[in-house]
Amino acid sequence: MDEMQLLRDFAGSAGLPAHEDLARKRAELLAAAARPRHRRALWGGVTAAGLAAAVAAVVVLAPAEEAVRPVPPAPPATDPVQILYTAAAKARALPDFVPRPDQFVYTRTRLADGRENETWASVDGTHDGLVFLYGHEASLAGCRDGKRVQQESHGRTVTNRCVPHPAAPADLPTDADAMLAHLLRSTHGEGDTVHDLGNEVVELAEGYLRPAVRAALYEAVAKVPGLVVHTGAKDATGRTVVGISWGSTTEHGIGNQNEFLFDPVTFAYVGAGTGVVVGQGIVDAVRQRP
Structure with missing residues (x-):
């Protein structure tokens, strides 16, 4: 057709x-x-x-x-040195800020029972700060001209010799070996046991540190022998964290143990075994919060 x-x-x-x-x-x-x-x-x-x-x-x-599939969560890191170096890299990438000597480091910590402590510590150690500790308020006298005048109850004052203890030290090392040497010779601890070293590390970690200094601190801890990772650790608020502890046996046979707690995702330091840092910043005056 x-x-x-x-x-x-x-x-x-x-x-x-x-x-x-x-x-x-x-x-x-x-x-x-x-x-x-x-x-x-x-x-x-x-x-x-x-x-x-x-x-x-x-x-x-x-x-x-x-098709795009959900990415499974990465297995928890179990190498303490790797964790510390990762935390150091994260810290080093943070914005750098240099506080003024007349400012204060504000820190808020939370305990296991829910109570919170607050501290306003002088950046250069010469200005009077303040602390709310376990529900009580107390002044933190600064050290000026080698003297600390502490206000006591009933208007009484006590004067002691002192050296300034800055809340944000300006001369801390940014190298791991130099930082470890600094920790060992620090005047705030004996420096002859791992326990004393741990006290120094925690005191620095819970204060304000510039990024390069904080990174050096973590890398210095990575050089301490006997590090152990606790992937199922909990902080004082009950959150799951990564804990790093180390122990030592003194000449008297007494074991000492310290613990460093990190956020498992951001690798930010969150505190020691007894409390957790929940807020920190630089402010211009006591009682001011960031």
Whole structure:
């Protein structure tokens, strides 16, 4: 059968449209193409076959075997040196900020029973600070001209000789070996046992340290022998943390143990075994909070 003959029989004879009709229709077509169309109108022109083809195209571009799958959580790190060096790298990447000598380091810690302590410690150690400790308020006298004048109850004052103890020391090492040497010779501890070293480490870690100094502190701890990781440790608030402890046996056979607690995701230091740091910052005056 001749399909073209069937079409001619069905449509009959038809002449070509006039030239002016073609020009008018062409102008109407161009004007319609130039008009903005509503997004919904575009979907109205999609046929069922076209929509199926579009869906098929999506399936082809993203086959099931190549679909994005949830990334399983990384297994907890078990190498204490790796954890400490990761924490050091995270610390070193933090923004650096140099506090003024007349400012204060504000620190808020939380205990296991829910109580919180707050401290305003002088950046350079010469200005009077303040502490809220176990529900009681007490002043932290600064050391000026080698003297510390501490206010006692009933208006009584006590004067002692002193050296300033800055809350944000400006001259701490940024190298791991130099930091370890500093910890060992620190005047705040004997420096002859791991327990004393641990006290120095915790005291520094819970204060304000510039990024390079904090990184050096973690790398110095990584050099301490006998490190042990506790992946299921809990901090004072009950959160799961990564704990690093180390022990030593003194000449008297007494074991000493210290613990460093890190957030398992950010590797930020969160405290020691008895409390957790929940807030810290630099402020201009006592009783001010960041």
